[in-house]
Amino acid sequence: MTVAADYKNDIRPNWCPGCGHYGVQAAITDALTELNIAPEQMALISGIGCSSRIGGYFYTYGSHTTHGRALPYAQGVKLANDDLTVLVAGGDGDAYAIGVGHTVHAIKRNVNITYIVMDNHVYGLTKGQTSPRSDIGFVTKTSPKGSFETPLPICETAIASGATFVAQSYMINRAELVDLIKKGIQHDGFSFINVFSPCVTYNKRNSYDWFKEHLTSLADVDGYDSSDRSLAMATLHKYDGLLTGLVYHEDNRGSFEEAMASVNGAHAQALVKTVEKPSAELFASLCQEFK
Amino acid sequence: MEKRKDFIWKMGGQQGEGIESCGEIMATILAKEGYSLYSQRLFASRIKGGHTTFGLRIALEPIMTVGESVDFLVALDQETVDKHGDEVRHGGYIICDSKVKPDFSKFDGKPIHCLALPISETALKQGTLLMRNIVSLGMSVALLGFEKAPFRDAIAAKFQKKSQEIVDKNLQAFEDGYALVLEQKEQLGAEPDTLPVPEKKDQMFLLGNEAIALGAIAAGSRFMASYPITPASEVMEYMIKKMDKIDATVEQTEDEIASCMTAMGAAYAGVRAFTCTSGPGLSLMAESLSMASMAEIPVVVIDVQRSGPSTGMATKVEQSDINAACHNAHGDYANIVISPTSIEECFYEIQKAFNLAERYQCPVIFMPDLQQGLNKQSVPSFDLNRVPIERGKLVKEADLPALERPHYFKRFELTEDGISPRTIPGMKNGLFLSTGLEHNEEGKPAEAPSMHVSQTDKRFRKLETVADYYDPFLNNADHDACDVLLIGIASSRGALEEAKVRLEADGVKVNHLQLRLIKPFPTKQLLPFYTKAKKVVICEQNATEQLTDMFRIHMPDKDKIASCLKYDGNPFTASYVVNAVKEVL
Ligand SMILES: Cc1ncc(C[n+]2csc(CCOP(=O)(O)OP(=O)(O)O)c2C)c(N)n1
Ligand code: SF4
Numbered sequence: 036m037t038v039a040a041d042y043k044n045d046i047r048p049n050w051c052p053g054c055g056h057y058g059v060q061a062a063i064t065d066a067l068t069e070l071n072i073a074p075e076q077m078a079l080i081s082g083i084g085c086s087s088r089i090g091g092y093f094y095t096y097g098s099h100t101t102h103g104r105a106l107p108y109a110q111g112v113k114l115a116n117d118d119l120t121v122l123v124a125g126g127d128g129d130a131y132a133i134g135v136g137h138t139v140h141a142i143k144r145n146v147n148i149t150y151i152v153m154d155n156h157v158y159g160l161t162k163g164q165t166s167p168r169s170d171i172g173f174v175t176k177t178s179p180k181g182s183f184e185t186p187l188p189i190c191e192t193a194i195a196s197g198a199t200f201v202a203q204s205y206m207i208n209r210a211e212l213v214d215l216i217k218k219g220i221q222h223d224g225f226s227f228i229n230v231f232s233p234c235v236t237y238n239k240r241n242s243y244d245w246f247k248e249h250l251t252s253l254a255d256v257d258g259y260d261s262s263d264r265s266l267a268m269a270t271l272h273k274y275d276g277l278l279t280g281l282v283y284h285e286d287n288r289g290s291f292e293e294a295m296a297s298v299n300g301a302h303a304q305a306l307v308k309t310v311e312k313p314s315a316e317l318f319a320s321l322c323q324e325f326k
Numbered sequence: 327m328e329k330r331k332d333f334i335w336k337m338g339g340q341q342g343e344g345i346e347s348c349g350e351i352m353a354t355i356l357a358k359e360g361y362s363l364y365s366q367r368l369f370a371s372r373i374k375g376g377h378t379t380f381g382l383r384i385a386l387e388p389i390m391t392v393g394e395s396v397d398f399l400v401a402l403d404q405e406t407v408d409k410h411g412d413e414v415r416h417g418g419y420i421i422c423d424s425k426v427k428p429d430f431s432k433f434d435g436k437p438i439h440c441l442a443l444p445i446s447e448t449a450l451k452q453g454t455l456l457m458r459n460i461v462s463l464g465m466s467v468a469l470l471g472f473e474k475a476p477f478r479d480a481i482a483a484k485f486q487k488k489s490q491e492i493v494d495k496n497l498q499a500f501e502d503g504y505a506l507v508l509e510q511k512e513q514l515g516a517e518p519d520t521l522p523v524p525e526k527k528d529q530m531f532l533l534g535n536e537a538i539a540l541g542a543i544a545a546g547s548r549f550m551a552s553y554p555i556t557p558a559s560e561v562m563e564y565m566i567k568k569m570d571k572i573d574a575t576v577e578q579t580e581d582e583i584a585s586c587m588t589a590m591g592a593a594y595a596g597v598r599a600f601t602c603t604s605g606p607g608l609s610l611m612a613e614s615l616s617m618a619s620m621a622e623i624p625v626v627v628i629d630v631q632r633s634g635p636s637t638g639m640a641t642k643v644e645q646s647d648i649n650a651a652c653h654n655a656h657g658d659y660a661n662i663v664i665s666p667t668s669i670e671e672c673f674y675e676i677q678k679a680f681n682l683a684e685r686y687q688c689p690v691i692f693m694p695d696l697q698q699g700l701n702k703q704s705v706p707s708f709d710l711n712r713v714p715i716e717r718g719k720l721v722k723e724a725d726l727p728a729l730e731r732p733h734y735f736k737r738f739e740l741t742e743d744g745i746s747p748r749t750i751p752g753m754k755n756g757l758f759l760s761t762g763l764e765h766n767e768e769g770k771p772a773e774a775p776s777m778h779v780s781q782t783d784k785r786f787r788k789l790e791t792v793a794d795y796y797d798p799f800l801n802n803a804d805h806d807a808c809d810v811l812l813i814g815i816a817s818s819r820g821a822l823e824e825a826k827v828r829l830e831a832d833g834v835k836v837n838h839l840q841l842r843l844i845k846p847f848p849t850k851q852l853l854p855f856y857t858k859a860k861k862v863v864i865c866e867q868n869a870t871e872q873l874t875d876m877f878r879i880h881m882p883d884k885d886k887i888a889s890c891l892k893y894d895g896n897p898f899t900a901s902y903v904v905n906a907v908k909e910v911l
Pocket of ligand 2: 049050051053054055056085086155159160233234235236237
């Protein structure tokens, strides 16, 4: 069995004291421990941002890639080595601005990986600019008179894009978040988890108190059924997206890997296990078509 | 009379008229007979309609270019005669529809045999103008003096799936066309030369793009992520078509940034991964490639060059991505850029690209051009084992010493040769951090000035041996000292080889090197040839002297450098090169 310390390296996070991302790091550690995932069987792929530094704080395999492009990279990792647990992490700028195209396509494609977005409604690393998730009226360096673009309703976007697993949490709700990450990792297909993670330095508006006041747990919504797509959409709309818990899941769609296998046959083992020349017979049969 | 060694046959008309499929039948049969072939498809960037031609050079010995003076031009429309009539050589033949009126005054007074025949009417006898191509095929076979039987078999096979009636109609159209020319031949008086039947050869006839895909498979790659683009899509299409057979994963991504990053993720995870694109896609990949250089990821990117900038002329050839391939990524970018000199090399050199990527742990850009990617050539059948798989310093999991947390494996160890041992995710005791940030030997972010200098130096030091390991050019230099050293890349090889022969006949001593390695630039290997040449003429298909500039940067005696540029979208011809060289002399 692994213990929390197994995932710890000796790098001190360069996050500000009080940053929400610490809580996300702790929750991921708990989930990995509870699922007993060996550090060498885990690849944590991230983009660029304060949040994306998270991969460097785990004693596992990890790749800190480019701004907004962690998802395609992570899908490559998973498709090359199916035996790995692949977790992707980043911020709301990374996921919903520069990387939104990849986010929508990763959701649609449904490769069996888990995406955790630390949503603080602001750009932290570049020192406080508006994000696609910023509230209307939010004052930042690039919205001095208040942000006036409508924030992207991300859980609705995910569901509309064909997501098979959509969850939302708040890093303070540790038990809920750990449970969702575990469920996400165990989900067969792409699991999407948006986590509110306050930026204490550049977002004084969406503070810890603000989230506490505004978030509603889906456990408290009467008759909520996370397998009901239209109910999920309607509830998100009603609560302006400020919900936590498992928002939507569809369990029998099958991952990209399974869909591909149903058309082309399944790989006998992870591709990485056999990097070798094709057999002479196979190669001859390919060449024959050109003779 | 001197026996001919080769013929050029060209057929032209509107896209969608079956010109290409007709050419394909001709080529496939002749390849089986043992002729050496080089085909060239010229087409407009649209799906139906628009002028198109299919040129085929049919030879007894291997050839590297489609050549220039056409022996037999088959014109289904006026446009073909107007645009290509002047390519027909003295004594050559034009077969055209009776409605087409060749303007002989434009042909420079060349004596040309013209057979204006009722192609359309003959097709209509079978009820459809669609058979004009088959009628023309019959005419061509008669004129070129080939055996009818294999063509009949091929036509039957092609239409078998439809119905026997359609087979019969096509066969009749073929026979009618054949008979029409036979009648005319007698009236013409002149009997066209025919080629002797060659010995059968073990050969294949395929596109450069198909050769690339087969090469990737032979290199053990079973992972591709790509986004469609002319003239590169065939590589992905082939890989996807064979996905089940070769047990591969091929993903059509949402864009080229995703293609490149997906391939990089897969390469980081330990498979041989690649993507294939053209100029616009290469531009999108720039930031990712910069990361691949920094994080030392062995990814292979194929750029089948087309005419630019921007969307440019998507169906025309150019070699104008040289600068981009070498320098499009930001920062001190360490990568390798290579280019195949033939369709055969598309198969062998792409395998070396995978070896280079893993040996030097950096992105490798493999750059054929449209002329190679989209044209077919007959090549000796491929040898699966000529290029062995070499994975460089990839460590075996069993050989890894125990690792104590919080230490990481020194994936970026500052070694003497600059190449570090490499582990992949899943290996116990192989943990390391991978990042596009500057990092220390374990991959931990590190901004100390000395570390950035050491790691930067390491990333470039490792490339110092590339030109010794990888054969940097095709050596076609048979003189010790020469008047002119001709340098080319990619598809210009055939034109340069033929230009050399012609120049030698005029008493000019010519050496020719076709460059394979562009970055790092093989100065040391080029020098012996370079110093013994009075003039160095660099032939490249772009307007901005991209390759010539590399010589200016990396070679001495810049005064002897001249460039021969072509950027009209059409490939080099031997005459074009001969004229350019004569001007320099
Ligand atoms: C191509 C590119 N453009 C811009 C940047 C600068 N940049 C770095 S992080 C970032 C946004 C970070 O915001 P977010 O993803 O929300 O993460 P946070 O820092 O808030 O955790 C930007 C714009 C970059 N690194 N790369
Ligand atoms: S700037 Fe904000 S997001 Fe970045 S570390 Fe500080 S608190 Fe966290």
